Amino acid sequence: MKKIVSLLLLVALFSSCNEYQKALKSEDVSKKFAMADTLYAQAKYTKALRLFEQIAPEYRGKPQAEKLFYMYAQSYYKTKQYHLAAYQFESFVSGYPKSVKAEEGAFLGAKSYAILSPTYSLDQADTFKAxxxxxxxxxxxxxxxYLAEANGLTKLLSEKIEQKVYENAKGYNTISDFKSALVAFDNFIADYPGTKFKEDALFYKFDSAYQLGINSVPAKMQERxxxxxxxxxxxxxxxADTKYKEQASDMYARVEQELQKYTK
Structure with missing residues (x-):
């Protein structure tokens, strides 16, 4: 019995593959559409895509076009081709703004851009676009x-931008360019007052000011x-209970000690 079942499955699989190949080579766009629709329903998105790509131009303006272009965009999304998915979802929403799938399409298009957003250390052009x-x-x-998920994604994307700007400012501190660090941290704190990196930014701004002051020429030391x-x-x-308190307190004590020299 197991051998018979296996044989039947093999025959069915071969038949299915054969029908798919016939559809690919066929000039009958309705046959291609029917096969693509079946494959899509079976979650065989890669195969369905090949057929959608063949027939999409032929279906523009036809009654079946709305369904086709929705499945077309979804197939790109399901196969993680997010650049193409974003483009196709935007095209779908633009072409069918009153579709019951328009809201979902608009969200998945935006989400595709969010997925394309790289790690914070890389160029953030895609993040801004997302x-x-x-x-x-x-x-x-x-x-x-989809509002809750959209807000959550926007928050994550914004934090990635914040981290990029913060790390750029911190980079000046790391290479001992303390003047540039002070300017960069001032801009960062002003631009992102509610950032989760504020404590770190304030400490490294203090550290930059401290290093600049302690190592300053006498004429500028008091001011710095x-x-x-x-x-x-x-x-x-x-x-008040910053994680940098011990280190910052020691640095501040040195600042006060040096400033005492200007009160005598």
Whole structure:
């Protein structure tokens, strides 16, 4: 019995593959559509895509086009071809704005851009684009069933941008370009007042001011030490029990010690 079942499955598989090959070579677009529809329903998206790519131009403006282009975009998404999925979903929503699938298509198009967003250390052009697309979706569908996920993705994307800017500022501190670090941290804190990196930014701003002051030429030392003092106070004001407290306190004590020389 097991051999018979296996044989029947093999025959069915061969027959299915044979029908697929026939559909690929056929000039009958309706036959191709029917096969692509079947394959899509079976979650065989890669095979379905080959047929969709063949017949898409022929179906523009036809009654079946809405269904076809939705499945076409979904097939790219399901096979993780996100650049193409984003393009096809945008095209679908533009062509069928009143479709019952328009909201889902708009979200998945924006989500495709979000998935394409690289790690924070790389160029963030795709991340900015993803934020723009996701915000456009939120504005267009403020009561969407996908709103919570869209907001969550926007938050993650925004934090990636914040981390990129923060790490760039910290990079100046790392290479001892403390003047540039101070400017970069000031801009970062002003641009992202609610950032989760604020405590770190405030500490490394203080560290940059401290290093610049302690190692300054005599003519500029007092002024720079006062900048360091204010930077320390801003850190403690933001978080009195900062994780950097021990290190920062020792540095601040040195700043106060050096400033005492200017009060005598």
């Amino acid at each position: 934020i723009e697309k996701m915000q456009s979706f939120i504005d267009r569908y403020p009561n969407s069933q 030490l006062n900048v360091a003092k204010i930077s320390y106070q801003n850190l403690i004001k933001f978080k």
